[in-house]
Amino acid sequence: MSHHKVRISVNGTAGEDEIESRQLLVHYLRETRGLTGTHVGCDTSNCGACTVMLDGKTVKSCTVLTVAADGGDVLTVEGLDEQGEMSPVQKGFQACHGLQCGYCTPGMVMAATGLLLEQENPDDAAIREGIEGNLCRCTGYDMIVDSVRWAAEHGGPGTAARAHANGRN
Numbered sequence: 001m002s003h004h005k006v007r008i009s010v011n012g013t014a015g016e017d018e019i020e021s022r023q024l025l026v027h028y029l030r031e032t033r034g035l036t037g038t039h040v041g042c043d044t045s046n047c048g049a050c051t052v053m054l055d056g057k058t059v060k061s062c063t064v065l066t067v068a069a070d071g072g073d074v075l076t077v078e079g080l081d082e083q084g085e086m087s088p089v090q091k092g093f094q095a096c097h098g099l100q101c102g103y104c105t106p107g108m109v110m111a112a113t114g115l116l117l118e119q120e121n122p123d124d125a126a127i128r129e130g131i132e133g134n135l136c137r138c139t140g141y142d143m144i145v146d147s148v149r150w151a152a153e154h155g156g157p158g159t160a161a162r163a164h165a166n167g168r169n
């Protein structure tokens, strides 16, 4: 099995790791970097539970090879922390009950964060479009839309995501 050395920054922390060439980014994050906030919810790349930001764009990390992220910056749900406080999107999910079992939540939060980086004030249709790659079995989506709207009105994507998008972590 062939191996590669990769350098990937995750949530502002540089890492240099020897990985198998076929490893997927989601497994790199969970197993090599120990960041289990990013979930695996399917093997068909349609659930979005594995959504993270890579170099300023949301990606489903089960569809990206770790080697393809070599030299890149990744932001995961763990990296949204704002000095011990949740990001506006995380607070929105709490305030508007945007989660039940929580399995989809890290991916939903990252997808919503990516949307708010691109659109400051999306309407409900744009919010639904922004999270359409993310499946939730529990909430029926209405409360997720409310959560994202709340976040748009209370600080948007948050400071960590803005810094990530500007290439600062």
Ligand code: FES
Binding pocket: 039, 040, 041, 042, 043, 044, 045, 046, 047, 048, 049, 050, 051, 060, 061, 062, 063
């Ligand atoms: S784990 Fe389901 S889309 Fe990645």
Ligand code: FES
Binding pocket: 098, 099, 100, 101, 102, 103, 104, 105, 135, 136, 137, 138, 139
């Ligand atoms: S809260 Fe359970 S899958 Fe979304």
